[in-house]
Amino acid sequence: MSVPRYWRKQQNRYNLKGNYCETCGRYFFPPRVLCPDCRRDGKIVDYEFSGNGTVRTFSIIRTASDDYDLQTPYAIAIIELEEGTCMTAQVICEPDEISIGMPVKRVFRKIFSEGDSGVIVYGTKFVPA
Amino acid sequence: MREVAVVGVGLTKFGERWDTSFRNLFVEAGAKAVEDAGMSGDQIDEMFVGNMSGGRFVLQEHIGALIADHAGLTKNHIPATRVEAACASGGLAFRQAYTTVASGMQDIVIAGGVEKMTDVGGSETTDALAGAADREWEGLAGATFPGLYAMIATDYMNRYGLTREQLAMVSVKNHRNGVHNPIAQYRKEITVEDVMRSTLVADPLRLLDCSPVTDGAAAVILCPMEMARKFTDTPVKVLASSQASDTISLHDRRDFSTLDASVAAGRRAFKQASLTPKDIDLVEVHDCFTIAELCAIEDLGFCVKGEAGKLTEDGQTAIGGSIPVNTSGGLKSCGHPVGATGIKQVCEIVSQLRGEAVGRQVDAEIGMTHNVGGTGATVVCNILGV
Amino acid sequence: MVGIITYGAYIPRYRIKTEEIARVWGANGAEIAAGLGVKEKSVPDLDEDTITMSVEAARYALARRDIPRDAIGAIYVGSESHPYAVKPSSATVGEAIGATPVMTAADFEFACKAGTAGIQTCMGMVMSGMIEYGCAIGADTAQGAPGDALEYTASAGGAALFIGNEKPIAEINRTCSFTTDTPDFWRREGQTYPSHGGRFSGDPAYFKHVQGAAHLMLEQMGTVPSDYDYAIFHQPNAKFPRKVSKMLGFTAEQIGPGLAVPRLGNTYSGAVPVGISATLDVAKPGDRIFVTSYGSGAGSDAFDITVTDTIESDVFNRSAAPTVEELLANGKYLDYALYAKHKGKIVMQ
Structure with a gap:
C-alpha cells in the first residue's frame, strides 16, 4: 500500500479519532462520512474514543501474511469500545490470557513495517485493562 | 420476466493445476458447458465471468475480454463482463446472466467463474484473500481471512455450546461426499481425529476446517425456458436468484454468528420461488470454513440458530439425511477456486436434478445454492428445480 | 519558575x-x-x-x-x-x-x-x-x-x-553541562551495533564528565551532597553510579530510589529520565534532587531540582x-x- 493511504488515517489509528451521528447518537469507529441509519439527515461530528473496551470475540492468528508473520501467534479481537461501537484490533497478551468479556485499554504500537526500508505504520492495539 | 433454464454445465478438475493457465482453465470449462448444451459458441449472446482477484493471483485485469478472446467469442464481439464480489463472484455472474435472460435482453448467456490461485505463494494468497473483508480496518489490523471466520466460531461456540468435534464433523461429512465427485480436489475421507490433530490456523479453526487454495473454473449456459428443449432433454429451471449485502466488516454486524445477508438472500429466494426451506431437497452452501456451513444452514432456515451442529452430528446434513448439504464435497473437499465456486454450486445442483451425480446422487427435484463473499458482505442464493 | x-x-x-x-x-x-x-x-x-x-x-x-x-x-x-x-x-x-x-x-x-x-x-x-x-x-x-x-x-x-x-x-533550580570530544563509545552511520573503548569508557569518560558536571553544579549552587535528599546518576550498570556517587560524597540511600538499572538494565537515553521518574514516584514536597547524566562522546548535564507542593495537589494525580x-x-x-x-x-x- 502507498504512503498517503497510511498517512491520511494517522489520527484515526493513533488516537482512535472516529465520529458519531448527532441525529441518532450512534458512534462510528472506524469513522463514517455518512450515518447508515440517518443518511442525509444525519449530522456527523468528530469524536475521540476513550480507548477502553471489552473483548466481544477473538482468535489467535497462527498463520499470517509476511508483514505480520514475525508476530505470530497473536491475538486478534473484536473490541466493543465503551461508547458502543466495535472495531477489530490486536490484543497484546499470551494466547491463553484472552477471553470474551475481558476489559481492555488502548496502547500505541507498531502495526507493521514495509520491510527494512519502507514506512513503519503505527497505530492502536489493546492490552488487558 | 421470462422463465430461465440452465441448459449446459461445464467444470474443470479442481485442484493444484500446475500445468494449466488462468485463461485455459476457463476455456476448458466453457467448452464443456457449450458441448453439454449441444450448441455452438456462435449462439452465445453475452458472457459474465466471476473472478475475485486476477489482479493479485495472475496480475491480469480486463478478464471479460481476455476470456471472450480465448473462448473464441470475440468473433461476434459479444459483450463480456467480469463481475466481482470476492468469493461470491461466481454467484454474482450467475445472477447477472439470469437477470439478463429473464429480462428479455438476451437469449443465450454463459455465466462462468475462474480462479488461478497457485501462481503465487502462500503469503500472497493470504494477503489477497484478506481483501475480501475490510482491508483498511480488518486486514491492516492483522486479521487474516481465516481469523475473521475464527472470530465467528469463537462467538458461536461461546453462545451456543457448539463442540469442537461437531465443527470437525462438517469437514468429515464434506470429504465423504467429495470422494464421489470426479472433479473434487480431495477425494479422500478424513476422520474427526484428523481434523482435531491438524495444525491450528486461527483458533479455534484448524487446517482441516479451512477450504483449500484451488485452481479451477466452472461455466453454465442459461436460456429462456421456452427455448431450453432445443438444447437439452433435461433443462433445469431457475426458480429464484437473489442477492443481498451487509457491512463489509465483521465488527459492524448486529450479530457475529448470523450472516444477515444470508438470511435476507435466503428469504428473497424463497419468496420468489414461493417455497419454504422444507421444500428444498438439497443445498450447496458456502463452507469456506466449517463454521460457515453451520451458520448457513441456520441462516437459510433449515434449522434454528444453534442447532446446526447437532443436525450435522445426527447425520441429517449427510446424503440420506433430511437436508443433504454440499453433496459436491463443498468448498472444503471439492476445493475453492474463489471466483468459480458460485458456478460450481449451480453445476452440482444441475447434476443432482438431472440424476447424473453418480455415487452421491440424492432423490431431488429442488435444490438451492448459497454463495458468500467475504464474511457475509455479499450473499447470492439460487433455487433450481425440475 | x-x-x-x-x-x-x-x-x-x-x-x-x-x-x-x-x-x-x-x-x-x-x-x-x-x-x-x-x-x-x-x-x-x-x-x-x-x-x-x-x-x-x-x-x-x-x-x-x-x-x-x-x-x-x-x-x-x-x-x-x-x-x-x-x-x-x-x-x-x-x-x-x-x-x-x-x-x-x-x-x-x-x-x-x-x-x-x-x-x-x-x-x-x-x-x-x-x-x-x-x-x-x-x-x-x-x-x-x-x-x-x-x-x-x-x-x-x-x-x-x-x-x-x-x-x-518540581522546580529546576539550575542546569549546567560539561562536554569534551572523548570517543569512548560510538556507532557509525549504517552500523547495527555500537563500538566502545572498553575500559577507556571509565575514568577518562564516564567518571571525568560526571564528576566535572557534578562539581560544577555544587560549586555554582554552593551546595554539598548532604543538601540533597536524592541523587540520580547515569547508570550504564550499577557499578558506575555507585562508585561515582561515593567519589562525590553521596550515599547509597540518596541514589537508591533512582537506581533502576539492577532490574531494568541500561536504557541509554532513557536511563536518567527513568531515574528521575522513579525518584519523583516517591518524592515529597521540599525534597531536593541532584541529577547528572552522561553521554558518550562525551558530556554530562547536571540538574538541581526541588520538589514542590504541587506534586501532592489537586492539579497533579501521581497515581x-x-x-x-x-x-x-x-x-x-x-x-x-x-x-x-x-x-x-x-x-x-
Whole structure:
C-alpha cells in the first residue's frame, strides 16, 4: 500500500479519532462520512474514543501474511469500545490470557513495517485493562 | 420476466493445476458447458465471468475480454463482463446472466467463474484473500481471512455450546461426499481425529476446517425456458436468484454468528420461488470454513440458530439425511477456486436434478445454492428445480 | 519558575536474565551479574520501538496532568535508536499526543544523554517565553552486539518530562553541562551495533564528565551532597553510579530510589529520565534532587531540582499512571532465542 493511504488515517489509528451521528447518537469507529441509519439527515461530528473496551470475540492468528508473520501467534479481537461501537484490533497478551468479556485499554504500537526500508505504520492495539 | 433454464454445465478438475493457465482453465470449462448444451459458441449472446482477484493471483485485469478472446467469442464481439464480489463472484455472474435472460435482453448467456490461485505463494494468497473483508480496518489490523471466520466460531461456540468435534464433523461429512465427485480436489475421507490433530490456523479453526487454495473454473449456459428443449432433454429451471449485502466488516454486524445477508438472500429466494426451506431437497452452501456451513444452514432456515451442529452430528446434513448439504464435497473437499465456486454450486445442483451425480446422487427435484463473499458482505442464493 | 510539570515512564514487559545471556556465550552469569550489578534487563515487544515507548511515556505523563495539547510548543525525543535514520520520532509523538501542528520538534542524539539535552532545550525555550510547555523524552531500544559486554545491559525503556513555568511539581533550580570530544563509545552511520573503548569508557569518560558536571553544579549552587535528599546518576550498570556517587560524597540511600538499572538494565537515553521518574514516584514536597547524566562522546548535564507542593495537589494525580516500580514488576522472562527474535538479531530472508 502507498504512503498517503497510511498517512491520511494517522489520527484515526493513533488516537482512535472516529465520529458519531448527532441525529441518532450512534458512534462510528472506524469513522463514517455518512450515518447508515440517518443518511442525509444525519449530522456527523468528530469524536475521540476513550480507548477502553471489552473483548466481544477473538482468535489467535497462527498463520499470517509476511508483514505480520514475525508476530505470530497473536491475538486478534473484536473490541466493543465503551461508547458502543466495535472495531477489530490486536490484543497484546499470551494466547491463553484472552477471553470474551475481558476489559481492555488502548496502547500505541507498531502495526507493521514495509520491510527494512519502507514506512513503519503505527497505530492502536489493546492490552488487558 | 421470462422463465430461465440452465441448459449446459461445464467444470474443470479442481485442484493444484500446475500445468494449466488462468485463461485455459476457463476455456476448458466453457467448452464443456457449450458441448453439454449441444450448441455452438456462435449462439452465445453475452458472457459474465466471476473472478475475485486476477489482479493479485495472475496480475491480469480486463478478464471479460481476455476470456471472450480465448473462448473464441470475440468473433461476434459479444459483450463480456467480469463481475466481482470476492468469493461470491461466481454467484454474482450467475445472477447477472439470469437477470439478463429473464429480462428479455438476451437469449443465450454463459455465466462462468475462474480462479488461478497457485501462481503465487502462500503469503500472497493470504494477503489477497484478506481483501475480501475490510482491508483498511480488518486486514491492516492483522486479521487474516481465516481469523475473521475464527472470530465467528469463537462467538458461536461461546453462545451456543457448539463442540469442537461437531465443527470437525462438517469437514468429515464434506470429504465423504467429495470422494464421489470426479472433479473434487480431495477425494479422500478424513476422520474427526484428523481434523482435531491438524495444525491450528486461527483458533479455534484448524487446517482441516479451512477450504483449500484451488485452481479451477466452472461455466453454465442459461436460456429462456421456452427455448431450453432445443438444447437439452433435461433443462433445469431457475426458480429464484437473489442477492443481498451487509457491512463489509465483521465488527459492524448486529450479530457475529448470523450472516444477515444470508438470511435476507435466503428469504428473497424463497419468496420468489414461493417455497419454504422444507421444500428444498438439497443445498450447496458456502463452507469456506466449517463454521460457515453451520451458520448457513441456520441462516437459510433449515434449522434454528444453534442447532446446526447437532443436525450435522445426527447425520441429517449427510446424503440420506433430511437436508443433504454440499453433496459436491463443498468448498472444503471439492476445493475453492474463489471466483468459480458460485458456478460450481449451480453445476452440482444441475447434476443432482438431472440424476447424473453418480455415487452421491440424492432423490431431488429442488435444490438451492448459497454463495458468500467475504464474511457475509455479499450473499447470492439460487433455487433450481425440475 | 521553570520546572517539571508532569512526568511518565515506560518499560516493556519482557525481561531476560543476565545469566541467560551468559549461558549462550559460555560465560559465568553469576559473576557478570554481580560485577555489573545487573540481574536482568527489559526487552521490547516485537511491535515496540523508541517511538511507541515515547508515546506511551508521554501519554502516561499527560494522564497525571492534563495540559492543553495546543500549549505544548516543543517535543524533543532523545535516543540512539530512532526507528528512522531520517524522519523524526518527535513528529509521530506529537501526532499521537495531539500536540500537532503548532509546535516545534526534533530528534536528539548525544549517546545516553540526549534525553537530558532535551530537558535543557525545553528549559531554555520556556524561560525565554518561546513556548508554554515543552516535552523532553529520553528513550531507547538500546543496542548491544551479540556477545559484547553491552549485551548484558542494553535494554528498553524511556521517560517523558514536560517542562513549563506554571506550577511545576518540581522546580529546576539550575542546569549546567560539561562536554569534551572523548570517543569512548560510538556507532557509525549504517552500523547495527555500537563500538566502545572498553575500559577507556571509565575514568577518562564516564567518571571525568560526571564528576566535572557534578562539581560544577555544587560549586555554582554552593551546595554539598548532604543538601540533597536524592541523587540520580547515569547508570550504564550499577557499578558506575555507585562508585561515582561515593567519589562525590553521596550515599547509597540518596541514589537508591533512582537506581533502576539492577532490574531494568541500561536504557541509554532513557536511563536518567527513568531515574528521575522513579525518584519523583516517591518524592515529597521540599525534597531536593541532584541529577547528572552522561553521554558518550562525551558530556554530562547536571540538574538541581526541588520538589514542590504541587506534586501532592489537586492539579497533579501521581497515581494516574504506573510508577517505575510498578512497571518493573511482573516481567515476562524470555530465553535467549526469543530475545534474539524480539531484538531483530535473527537475520530473516
